[in-house]
Amino acid sequence: MQLKxxxxxxxxxxxxxxxxxxxxxxxxxxxxxxxxxxxxxxSTKNAExxxxxxxxxxxxxxxxxxxxxxxxxxxxxxxxxxxxxxSIVGAVLAVFLGxxxxxxxxxxxxLRLLLSRPIYRDQLLSGKLLGGTxxxxxxxSVTLVFNTFLFTLVxxxxxxxxxxxxxxxxxxxxxxxxxxFYIASVFVSIKTKDRSFGFLVMLIxxxxxxxxxxxxxxxxxxxxxxxxxxxxxxxxLPEDTTISKVIEIFSPAVQFQNIGGDLLQVSANSANIxxxxxxxxxxxxxxxxxxxxxxxLFGAYKSFLKEEV
Amino acid sequence: xxxxxxxxxxxxxxxxxxxxxxxxxxxxxxGFLGHNGAGKTTTISMLTTLxxxxxxxxxxxxxxxxxxxxxxxKLLGYLPESVMLYGELTAYxxxxxxxxxxxxxxxxxxxxxxxxxxxFTKWKNxxxxxxxxxxxxxxxxxxxxxHKPKILFLDEPTSGLDPQGTKSxxxxxxxxxxxxxxxxxxxxxxxxxxxxxxxxxGIIGRGKLLLSDSIEGVKKMFPGEKSLEEIYFxxxxxxxxxxxxxxxxxxx
Numbered sequence: 062m063q064l065k066x067x068x069x070x071x072x073x074x075x076x077x078x079x080x081x082x083x084x085x086x087x088x089x090x091x092x093x094x095x096x097x098x099x100x101x102x103x104s105t106k107n108a109e110x111x112x113x114x115x116x117x118x119x120x121x122x123x124x125x126x127x128x129x130x131x132x133x134x135x136x137x138x139x140x141x142x143x144x145x146x147x148s149i150v151g152a153v154l155a156v157f158l159g160x161x162x163x164x165x166x167x168x169x170x171x172l173r174l175l176l177s178r179p180i181y182r183d184q185l186l187s188g189k190l191l192g193g194t195x196x197x198x199x200x201x202s203v204t205l206v207f208n209t210f211l212f213t214l215v216x217x218x219x220x221x222x223x224x225x226x227x228x229x230x231x232x233x234x235x236x237x238x239x240x241x242f243y244i245a246s247v248f249v250s251i252k253t254k255d256r257s258f259g260f261l262v263m264l265i266x267x268x269x270x271x272x273x274x275x276x277x278x279x280x281x282x283x284x285x286x287x288x289x290x291x292x293x294x295x296x297x298l299p300e301d302t303t304i305s306k307v308i309e310i311f312s313p314a315v316q317f318q319n320i321g322g323d324l325l326q327v328s329a330n331s332a333n334i335x336x337x338x339x340x341x342x343x344x345x346x347x348x349x350x351x352x353x354x355x356x357x358l359f360g361a362y363k364s365f366l367k368e369e370v
Numbered sequence: 371x372x373x374x375x376x377x378x379x380x381x382x383x384x385x386x387x388x389x390x391x392x393x394x395x396x397x398x399x400x401g402f403l404g405h406n407g408a409g410k411t412t413t414i415s416m417l418t419t420l421x422x423x424x425x426x427x428x429x430x431x432x433x434x435x436x437x438x439x440x441x442x443x444k445l446l447g448y449l450p451e452s453v454m455l456y457g458e459l460t461a462y463x464x465x466x467x468x469x470x471x472x473x474x475x476x477x478x479x480x481x482x483x484x485x486x487x488x489x490f491t492k493w494k495n496x497x498x499x500x501x502x503x504x505x506x507x508x509x510x511x512x513x514x515x516x517h518k519p520k521i522l523f524l525d526e527p528t529s530g531l532d533p534q535g536t537k538s539x540x541x542x543x544x545x546x547x548x549x550x551x552x553x554x555x556x557x558x559x560x561x562x563x564x565x566x567x568x569x570x571x572g573i574i575g576r577g578k579l580l581l582s583d584s585i586e587g588v589k590k591m592f593p594g595e596k597s598l599e600e601i602y603f604x605x606x607x608x609x610x611x612x613x614x615x616x617x618x619x620x621x622x
Contacts, residue, residue, distance in 0.1 A: 069470045080458050169454035174513065177418045177448040178471045179440050369421045 066180045067188035074162075074192020084157050088200060091150045095204050096211060098142030103215030106139055135326035136218045137227055140208060144321040147235045148314045149271055154200070155239040156263045158193050159246030161256040163365075168256060172370050186365045190247065197239050205232045230336055231324040234347075238317040241354030242267070248361040251368060274312035278305040316350035319343060371396040371521055371553045372417070376426035379412050379577075386412040388577040389426065394570065396520075399547050399554040401568035403561070403602060409577040410557040411451070414523050417555070418448045431520055444472075447514030447552075451525040454506065457499030461490065461509050464498060465516060472517040484512045488542065504535030511542065521553040522546065528563055540567055561599050571598075575606050 078084055109132055117128050166172035175185060209228065213219060220228070246263050253259045278301075285302045301309075309315040323339045326332035331339060340347065372394040379387040387409045394400050404410050415421045417428060419439040427434065433441040455464045462481060469477045485491045488508055498506060507527065514522060527543070528536045544567055546552045558564060564571055565585070572582040581588065585598070592601045 066471055066473075069467070073467055077456075077458070169457070170450045170452060171455060173415075173418075173420055173450045174448065174453060174455075174468065175471070176420055177443060177446065178468065179443040179473065180471055181440070370415075 064184075067184045067191060070185060070188025071191035071195060074189055075195045078158055078192070078196045081157075084154070087150070087154045087157055091146065091154055091200070092204065092207065094146045094150055095143050095208060098146060099140055099208050099211040100215055102139035102142060103212065106134055106216060110134065133329070134218070135329070135332045136212075136216065136220060136224050137324070137326040138332070139212060139216050139218075140228070141322070141325050141327045143204075143208065144318055144325060144327070147238065147321070148317050151235060151239045152242045152267055152271060152314065155193075155197060155242035156246045156260075156267055158196055159243040159250065160260045160263050161250055162189050162193070162247045163250040164253050164256040164259050165250075167254045167370065176370055182366050182368075183362060186247075186362060190244070190361075193243050193247070194240065197236060197243060201232050201236050201239070205229065227324050227326070227336060231321055234317065234320050234324065234350075237351060237354070238313060241313055241351070241357070244354050244361060245357045248357045248364065251361055251364045270312050271314045274308060275315050278308040278312075278315070281305045281308060310349050313350045313353055316346040319346045320350070371398075372428070372430050372555065374417075374426065374428040377413070377416060377423050377428050378425045379409075379416060379421065380424040385577050387416070387423075387574075390574075390577075390579050392572060392579065392582060394553065394555065396553055397547070397551050398569045399543065399567055400556065401564035401571045402555065402557045402574065403559060403564060403571060403606070404574040405559060405606070408574045410559075410574060411525055412577075413574070414448075414525050414555070414557055418446060418523050419443055444517070445520045447517070447519030447522045449507070449510045449514050449522070449524045449527060451529055451557075452503075453510040455498045455509060455513070458497065460495050460497050461485070461501075461512075462494045464509065465513055468513040469516040474516050477516075480516055481512075484515050487515075487545075488512050502535075504531050504538065507531065507535070507539060508542070511539075515546070515552075518550070519552065521555060524554065524556045526557055526559070528558070528560060536563070543567055561602055565598050573602065573606050580605050 113129075113132055120128055163172060166175065176182065205228065209220060209225065242263075245266065246259070249259045249262050250256070253262070282302055282305050285304070320339070320343045322328060323331040323334075323343060324336070331342070334342075372392060374390050374392045377387060377390040377392075378385065390409075390413060402410050402413065412421070416423050417430065417435060419435055419442055422436060427436075429435065430442045431445045433445070435442050456467070459467070465481045465484070466477055469480060474480050481494075482491070485494055488511065490505075490508055490512065493501070493505065493509075498509065501509065511527075522543075524543075528539050531539060540563065543554055543556070547554055556563075556568070568585060570582070570584050571588060573580045581591075583591065588598070588601060589595075592604065595601045595604060
């Protein structure tokens, strides 16, 4: 009975999400951006290959047989822009989905009605979270199918099992990343009665995580470079410093971009290593990315069970 | 049907409900009177298991509101003050959602039955956000009746309604009580409503129960007073004036 009730709530949440016009607009934007990213990535790679073919043809026409090395194409790198779209637009989407989960129910009095029905509070919260999980899951599944199809169409590369596996794992990581934002938004909506205030709090959190912290880490790197170049001990901007790494711990967005970059073969260093190897290397990134969501999840259950309505 | 013993709710140093003792018989219509901030809504919130009492006990239909809250919720129907329901859903969709949550069987048949009883069938497929306040209150009542509750809790059910809506709500409550034998616990500060429909009243002031009896019993207690209104002001008047002064001081 209790599971059935959580399912009833989940179904309602799922349907309600797609009745929200702003959410639908952001969803469409997200899908369009992900499709565009495949198209742009594919076109860039095709142009790169065409330029190489033209050079080879030109060299041949000059009677030479010494050709420059063929550019290495990592197929999934075509999709690399999607990392940024998930990290920024995906996070906004998750915030929109969760920011008024409970605050709107408090505002219109329906939370009191729901809690006067024979349902446990944890089941009500689980139902709400399940509904949001279904929405994010559906969205990313559609993105996966669309992108794989478009990837084949645009790039003329037939993805192999390894590539498809990396893409699926990337989508799963994206799912965890978006769920962190969603759960944080639900937590905030439990703690506040005012949906506008809840949205403002999540907006500040999103800006901090997606822009302020990464920018702070970049500034620190530039500062370290400035100091060292004055002392003439280094000659180029470092990829990271100990302090910038510590700063980035507080940004799940950066951690997601690190893991996503490795999975989608953005860097030649990690393009050919196995998924397991990526997880070994990026274990700490994964932990830093998941911790805020897990803490918020526990916080949400603890707060909601005690909440007086 | 409903018994409370020393039911108390404290918020830090503020006592919202203070040692409340109530005994409400099955089939009665109980009007719970008091000025704003007297503790009516806190009492109803505890009885509908929305908030936990600080001390004391209460049982509904023999079940403890804290230890057996799920069983209690199966027995009760609740209509909060100014409920909006889900505006983007139709009356039918709202009722189906709340009915399924309450485990109502043959839900479609039951919805039709309740809507017919409330003479609301023709608005079944209209969205709630197109309804007037009176219509929303009516559909709010409908959701609280779906699972055939033994006791119905209503928080200021006629608040904000026009005279026609008020009369219509009053007739509905009388009919529910008469036809289905539903016990009704109604928070209100409208004496006219109480005199027209209630069989019993309780008066609360500053969290304390000042009086609780049948309407006849109350009238016998104050033989010199002509109306319930005079009795109410006699019992509660000084307290209400003091509460009013306190509120003014807070505002200043």
